[in-house]
Amino acid sequence: MSPKISIAAALIALAACTQQPQAASSETAAPATAWTRENEAALTEALDTAERHALNRDDYLGPLARAGPGQRDAALRRAALAYAQALARGRADPARLSEHYSVPRPGGGADLGAGLDRALAGNGLAGWLAGLAPQDDEYRALSEAYVQANAQLAAAEGRPAPALVDRARTLAVNLERRRWLERTPPGTRIDVNTGAATLIYWRDGRAADTRRVVVGEPGNETPELGSPLYRLVANPTWTVPRSIQEEEIEPKGEAYMRRQNMEWRDGWIVQQPGPRNSLGLVKFDLQNDQAIYLHDTPAKSLFGEAERHASHGCVRVQDALGFARMIAQDAGVLDDWNEARAKGDEAFVPLPRPIPVRLLYHTAFVANGRVTIVPDAYGWDEDVAEALGLPARPRRAAQRRARDLGP
Numbered sequence: 001m002s003p004k005i006s007i008a009a010a011l012i013a014l015a016a017c018t019q020q021p022q023a024a025s026s027e028t029a030a031p032a033t034a035w036t037r038e039n040e041a042a043l044t045e046a047l048d049t050a051e052r053h054a055l056n057r058d059d060y061l062g063p064l065a066r067a068g069p070g071q072r073d074a075a076l077r078r079a080a081l082a083y084a085q086a087l088a089r090g091r092a093d094p095a096r097l098s099e100h101y102s103v104p105r106p107g108g109g110a111d112l113g114a115g116l117d118r119a120l121a122g123n124g125l126a127g128w129l130a131g132l133a134p135q136d137d138e139y140r141a142l143s144e145a146y147v148q149a150n151a152q153l154a155a156a157e158g159r160p161a162p163a164l165v166d167r168a169r170t171l172a173v174n175l176e177r178r179r180w181l182e183r184t185p186p187g188t189r190i191d192v193n194t195g196a197a198t199l200i201y202w203r204d205g206r207a208a209d210t211r212r213v214v215v216g217e218p219g220n221e222t223p224e225l226g227s228p229l230y231r232l233v234a235n236p237t238w239t240v241p242r243s244i245q246e247e248e249i250e251p252k253g254e255a256y257m258r259r260q261n262m263e264w265r266d267g268w269i270v271q272q273p274g275p276r277n278s279l280g281l282v283k284f285d286l287q288n289d290q291a292i293y294l295h296d297t298p299a300k301s302l303f304g305e306a307e308r309h310a311s312h313g314c315v316r317v318q319d320a321l322g323f324a325r326m327i328a329q330d331a332g333v334l335d336d337w338n339e340a341r342a343k344g345d346e347a348f349v350p351l352p353r354p355i356p357v358r359l360l361y362h363t364a365f366v367a368n369g370r371v372t373i374v375p376d377a378y379g380w381d382e383d384v385a386e387a388l389g390l391p392a393r394p395r396r397a398a399q400r401r402a403r404d405l406g407p
Helices: 007-013 037-047 057-066 072-089 109-121 125-130 137-155 162-179 242-259 300-304 320-331 334-343 380-387
Strands: 189-193 198-203 206-216 229-234 262-265 268-271 282-286 309-311 315-317 347-355 357-360 364-367 370-373
Touching: 037 057, 037 072, 037 125, 057 072, 072 109, 072 125, 072 162, 109 125, 137 162, 137 364, 137 370, 162 364, 162 370, 162 380, 198 320, 206 300, 206 309, 206 320, 229 320, 229 334, 242 262, 242 268, 282 320, 315 320, 320 334, 320 347, 334 347
Parallel strands: 189 357
Antiparallel strands: 189 198, 198 206, 206 315, 229 282, 229 347, 262 268, 364 370
């Protein structure tokens, strides 16, 4: 490769060498007149903007050069559907990158096939493709940052600073992650960014509250889940998972258990309610099969640290009692919550309407109006980068840290 070819091109162009983009599932034959010169030109012009999405136009146009006589219309359709799929749902499938991924995604490929047919029939291909990618301000800001980084890489003429290469790669990965997300998420929801260890509570489409959290450490990563909050638990007990029980509690003996207010119950170690309970004074119960939830913690000092990947996988919430009160008040169950808190024993307060919770892993995002990049604590950026066909590179070694017993 000529040294004059930009590193930016290398970041995305190798995708054509390592994998071909997958078209959407609907490949029904289009009418013979569908691919007019105008429609073919519209597709080419749309692909000229692929850089805005950290995608490589040649991945989609390249196969056209190999299409034989009578195959061009079919090749154009495959290219259009593959690009539409990348914009609408992402080029990679997150469920293949993580067996536990369950965050709601946009609609499937059959709709794309029908949409393509309508766009071709009405000469509206360019507008249809442009509307498939996320339209929100954060995606637009990340896109602009990526285009700017790409221009700087090209200007470096083969000698870019490693930090600039890393920035372009991280932005490409996180643009892809946002294409995985549904375009109109519920207006009232809780989003936890486990990459940055922060939480945003959205109420009726506006950010009502932002606070720090502590999330899973490397090796005990918090999975990416869509998992509704369905009840608050006041003064929770903690049934210790087997792994923690066997590795971290049993070896310390019965005296340690008594100091921690723990007892045996039906073969499990259970910590009784109280301020020293590892769940603190409130648990936010989520509905999932991974035993992942939000909770309070007696280890308050962790919230003051910049690096907050320190739990066994659950999410610890700063000022969890204040957050629980906010949730209870908004849900109309504040009196029930106050009564449950006053009991001192474990008590459950169901929410009239579950609140969607999304546990996301984003290492590039907008904070205080600026694009912010944080370290890839879990090494998951590399999984996405490889799925996009970007050049492989060494993974960051997982670094565990000393921690308390809490989940």
